[in-house]
């Protein structure tokens with residue numbers, strides 16, 4: 001008897017950092033249509049103003065399809081995007097206004113030192129960096145490309161969110177043209193949450209089913225702060241998302257703001 005084939009779900013699992021977001025790229029903006037990107041940018045601006053910071057030249061790091069960067073362009077910033085996924089980056093030019101963006105790994109940014117007033121990275125993009133050494137490397141690069149006195153603002157999912165299964169989401173049976181079912185599995189030994197995602201796009205009589213597997217790592221707040229300090233940042237602040245309160249054990253998302261010192265030397269130069 002021929003050996004049984006593994007189930008389709010197992011066959012199609014994407015490996016960490018290899019093709020995550022490739023299948024969903026064409027549907028990402030539709031999937032995120034209810035996300036209040038404008039309010040997120042309001043909050044980034046409120047954080048900057050709370051810390052007496054201003055920005056003109058901005059990098060949208062892990063920009064995806066460019067929703068954050070394009071919103072900031074509309075507000076008069078000079079913005080560039082960088083993201084690992086070529087398929088996501090292609091959509092940046094379709095935003096209104098289009099976001100100039102390049103394919104780049106956040107842990108190896110090939111950008112000029114001391115050239116940005118702000119690096120922003122939203123929607124738990126940094127949780128996709130699973131290796132702590134690579135996240136530390138990302139922080140060093142961000143520090144290097146920032147001008148002295150400039151800021152890095154980012155958000156991350158917390159251990160609480162990833163361990164408690166916040167990724168368990170489904171709209172099956174809703175009648176939405178894009179139905180999805182996401183099943184998370186938390187591994188406390190690796191601190192990695194694997195999410196098997198199944199999507200079904202229905203367009204008239206056509207139906208397209210596709211799968212993605214995403215992996216996010218949870219980082220403790222102290223670990224994040226230590227990495228930021230090791231990268232050379234002079235000031236670090238961590239907030240419960242969309243507030244000016246410190247995080248609590250129930251915070252599902254945190255925002256970090258790190259400031260490069262006026263007299264900073266770049267760890268990587």
Ligand SMILES: C[S@@+](CC[C@H](N)C(=O)[O-])C[C@H]1O[C@@H](n2cnc3c(N)ncnc32)[C@H](O)[C@@H]1O
Nearest residue numbers: 062063064083084085088105106122123125128
């Ligand atoms: C959840 S999406 C968020 C996209 C965008 N920031 C937004 O707010 O819609 C996460 C993005 O991080 C990108 N990403 C993951 N790991 C990365 C890495 N090492 N370097 C650059 N981008 C990365 C993915 O390709 C994806 O576009």
